[in-house]
């Protein structure tokens with residue numbers, strides 16, 4: 001088909017650059033008009049040497065925020081939640097500022113501090129301290145409220161996991177169900193996402209999966225296997241498990257209009273700059289990246305101990321890419337993995 005085919009050599013090179021920068025393994029899955037292409041390099045398990053497998057499940061970190069945003073926006077569509085209402089209308093007395101609205105949560109403009117900055121200041125000790133803990137939403141919010149707010153409500157973008165912890169509280173209040181049940185009935189089941197689960201507080205990744213590895217802060221220290229954890233520090237902000245195929249299906253279905261009515265999808269993709277590069281934007285629980293070839297892609301990134309993820313689609317949902325490296329705190333590896341976006345969406349012009 002006329003348009004842009006993925007540059008598979010460049011895609012593979014981006015994955016090789018990712019492992020060269022310290023990831024044990026990396027993989028990518030592209031889905032487009034001409035079908036599916038997968039590439040994988042390195043290992044999904046350092047102990048057994050099992051190679052990275054594009055069918056493998058893994059923790060998607062903050063890509064979970066887009067799942068939570070879809071559920072909340074469906075509740076907006078059902079008139080159960082008003083985007084511009086104060087959060088405290090639905091959760092009386094929860095937040096110390098009546099001016100913080102539901103929309104401020106989804107756009108990271110609430111000013112609520114991110115408790116994970118202190119929690120993970122020391123990478124491995126911070127992780128080990130929480131990997132088996134089970135937190136309530138309220139405990140996580142209380143950690144945030146001990147810190148000064150970062151901005152007046154609505155004034156500036158400042159990314160904070162706390163926003164999507166409160167989104168989880170809103171979903172549970174409005175539906176009477178745990179978020180996992182709402183993910184299941186509104187997204188996982190309708191889209192047939194058989195690899196995608198929300199098992200909090202279970203620590204395992206069931207079925208074929210990649211193991212994740214943390215680089216300690218101390219240079220040269222051995223990698224730490226971080227695969228098993230409750231992810232209770234994140235929950236509706238980061239505890240979903242998925243696979244490359246399911247992430248392609250999810251972002252494609254979302255941008256293709258299968259999960260939200262046009263008015264709400266348009267609101268979701270309406271994004272403001274997150275930095276001064278004028279290529280990175282944030283809408284409602286959704287990132288927009290403007291690529292070098294002029295293509296805008298929509299989705300989210302994820303950083304959870306041992307796993308770094310990109311999950312993006314074009315605005316029409318016809319082309320999707322998901323990519324994962326099984327280490328999370330090597331900046332140069334995460335940047336290298338980002339090269340899969342340009343390779344996939346700006347690839348090679350076809351006649």
Ligand SMILES: CC1(C)S[C@@H]2[C@H](NC(=O)CCCC[C@H](NC(=O)C[NH3+])C(=O)[O-])C(=O)N2[C@H]1C(=O)[O-]
Pocket residue numbers: 060061062063116120121122123124126159161214238301302303304305306307328329330
């Ligand atoms: C905005 C982000 C980057 S951070 C946010 C969320 N992940 C977290 O908040 C965990 C941060 C610490 C994870 C840990 N790092 C350290 O411990 C550093 N001392 C590591 O690399 O595994 C997620 O996911 N989001 C990413 C996103 O949306 O892309």
